[in-house]
Amino acid sequence: MRIKQPGDEIQEGVHGCEEKTTSETKSWSTGFLVNMESTVAEIDCVSIGVSSNDIDLSVLYPDSSSLPIMASLSEADDEESELHTWKKLGFEPTLPICLKFEDVTYKVPVKGEKTPDANKYILHGITGLVHPGEVLALMGPSGGGKTTLLNLLSGRIKLDSGTITYNNQPYSKSLKWRIGFVLQDDVAFPHLTVKETLTYAALLRLPNTLTMQQKKERATYVISELGLERCQNTVIGGTFFRGISGGERKRVCIANEILLNPSLLLLDEPTSGLDSTTALQIVKMLRNIARSGKTVVTTIHQPSSRLFSKFDKLILLGKGSSLYFGKVSDAMLYFSSMGCSPLIAMNPAEFLIDLANGNIKDKSVPSDLEDKFFPRNNSLDMKHGELSQVDVHEYLVEAYAVKEAKLGKTKLIKPLLIDAEPRMKARSSTMEWGATWWDQFSILFRRGLKERRHEYFSCIRITQVFLTAIVMGLLWWRSDASSPKGLQDQATICYMCL
Numbered sequence: 009m010r011i012k013q014p015g016d017e018i019q020e021g022v023h024g025c026e027e028k029t030t031s032e033t034k035s036w037s038t039g040f041l042v043n044m045e046s047t048v049a050e051i052d053c054v055s056i057g058v059s060s061n062d063i064d065l066s067v068l069y070p071d072s073s074s075l076p077i078m079a080s081l082s083e084a085d086d087e088e089s090e091l092h093t094w095k096k097l098g099f100e101p102t103l104p105i106c107l108k109f110e111d112v113t114y115k116v117p118v119k120g121e122k123t124p125d126a127n128k129y130i131l132h133g134i135t136g137l138v139h140p141g142e143v144l145a146l147m148g149p150s151g152g153g154k155t156t157l158l159n160l161l162s163g164r165i166k167l168d169s170g171t172i173t174y175n176n177q178p179y180s181k182s183l184k185w186r187i188g189f190v191l192q193d194d195v196a197f198p199h200l201t202v203k204e205t206l207t208y209a210a211l212l213r214l215p216n217t218l219t220m221q222q223k224k225e226r227a228t229y230v231i232s233e234l235g236l237e238r239c240q241n242t243v244i245g246g247t248f249f250r251g252i253s254g255g256e257r258k259r260v261c262i263a264n265e266i267l268l269n270p271s272l273l274l275l276d277e278p279t280s281g282l283d284s285t286t287a288l289q290i291v292k293m294l295r296n297i298a299r300s301g302k303t304v305v306t307t308i309h310q311p312s313s314r315l316f317s318k319f320d321k322l323i324l325l326g327k328g329s330s331l332y333f334g335k336v337s338d339a340m341l342y343f344s345s346m347g348c349s350p351l352i353a354m355n356p357a358e359f360l361i362d363l364a365n366g367n368i369k370d371k372s373v374p375s376d377l378e379d380k381f382f383p384r385n386n387s388l389d390m391k392h393g394e395l396s397q398v399d400v401h402e403y404l405v406e407a408y409a410v411k412e413a414k415l416g417k418t419k420l421i422k423p424l425l426i427d428a429e430p431r432m433k434a435r436s437s438t439m440e441w442g443a444t445w446w447d448q449f450s451i452l453f454r455r456g457l458k459e460r461r462h463e464y465f466s467c468i469r470i471t472q473v474f475l476t477a478i479v480m481g482l483l484w485w486r487s488d489a490s491s492p493k494g495l496q497d498q499a500t501i502c503y504m505c506l
């Protein structure tokens with residue numbers, strides 16, 4: 009681990025990235041609370057052999073007001089019983105992951121075009137940084153590249169240029185189980201109850217170092233932490249029959265990942281299709297998860313203003329380009345400083361998405377944008393009418409690039425100074441993940457039976473089987489096995505039965 013380098017200058021994002029934690033943190037307790045100090049100390053001991061007292065935590069979080077995790081941790085430290093639960097359930101301490109990405113570019117070949125240069129750029133030089141304890145929102149219009157960026161951050165797809173680092177290390181296999189990914193449309197078995205879903209997931213995915221009982225306890229624990237107790241015995245539900253609500257379903261998907269106690273949680277539109285109150289609950293829950301020492305990155309579509317303010321950092325994407333990265337609370341300031349402000353009362357998120365779409369209706373336009381595209385003698389209305397979305401987009405991309413360049417971009421951003429590689433390697437080599445072959449077989453068999461019990465044991469199905477058996481029995485009644493033809497006949501019935 010690098011501790012403090014003389015002259016190390018730590019800067020947070022383009023616009024600074026810290027925010028003080030609220031008391032809300034308290035609700036997210038026990039198992040997920042990470043003892044950051046001890047974690048750091050452990051890392052330290054592994055790599056350089058000094059005691060935790062030697063570590064200057066201000067190096068990790070230069071601004072002491074930005075120690076959300078620490079604040080909640082000191083509270084947690086007092087609660088011995090909670091720590092006991094944490095140990096009992098086998099929650100290993102989370103390794104804090106500082107995610108940094110710089111100039112991330114991703115392109116795909118255009119179908120039908122033979123020339124090697126015929127590529128469609130999906131992301132152009134996206135830069136960002138998110139620390140443990142923070143929630144980063146990726147916002148922008150549909151097709152802006154949010155899911156693609158999330159996929160790149162999770163290591164699911166390879167980037168074309170740029171860098172993505174996790175505690176200053178590139179992606180490696182040992183990181184795989186530290187990253188939880190909640191898909192937009194996660195698949196769940198419709199006939200299983202919430203409890204069954206999470207228990208089977210725990211039995212299958214948790215390491216064999218935990219006992220069966222510990223795995224079950226962890227599933228129960230996650231159910232209670234995510235407020236799913238009320239619906240734990242309700243089936244998930246599917247297209248043709250009702251089960252749990254949409255918000256509960258999203259929470260089950262999140263719980264599925266949380267079971268593994270990931271350090272980095274990535275979520276693709278966890279609030280889509282939910283009403284604003286339920287969406288707010290989900291985001292508050294994500295915030296609490298983050299405050300427990302995890303790094304959370306989520307895409308978001310049309311957040312309400314209350315929900316929008318719950319995020320710590322924001323990346324605004326428009327057509328694959330970054331239009332803003334920094335603190336959520338600074339986003340409006342940034343745009344108003346360049347002359348872009350709403351002319352009517354507007355939800356800030358709506359305003360930002362409009363801008364990312366190049367829509368300047370009911371917004372003031374920067375004077376240099378007007379000057380750039382229109383001669384001075386044109387009327388303002390005329391200008392607004394003629395200013396194309398492409399012009400606005402190009403202007404905003406350029407303005408952001410200039411701003412970034414002025415601030416020295418993220419060359420000046422120094423993520424958490426943790427050389428976590430030795431610890432990551434040590435952990436991944438000592439941990440045996442997943443169940444044994446036989447366990448997997450028996451768990452999947454039981455899960456399959458439970459999921460399909462309605463099909464297998466339905467009246468129609470049972471009647472159908474009985475009728476078929478009777479018909480076949482009558483057809484082959486007293487068939488003669490003494491002749492080759494009779495034997496052939498009997499072979500046919502064996503085949504039919506199979």
Ligand SMILES: Nc1ncnc2c1ncn2[C@@H]1O[C@H](COP(=O)(O)OP(=O)(O)OP(=O)(O)O)[C@@H](O)[C@H]1O
Nearest residue numbers: 116128130148149150151152153154155156157307
């Ligand atoms: N493999 C691919 N091949 C071709 N085009 C792709 C590929 N992956 C993504 N795209 C395109 O890249 C753009 C960004 O896609 P992405 O799914 O990242 O957008 P998004 O911001 O998540 O959109 P939404 O909010 O609607 O989910 C889209 O225009 C999409 O069609």
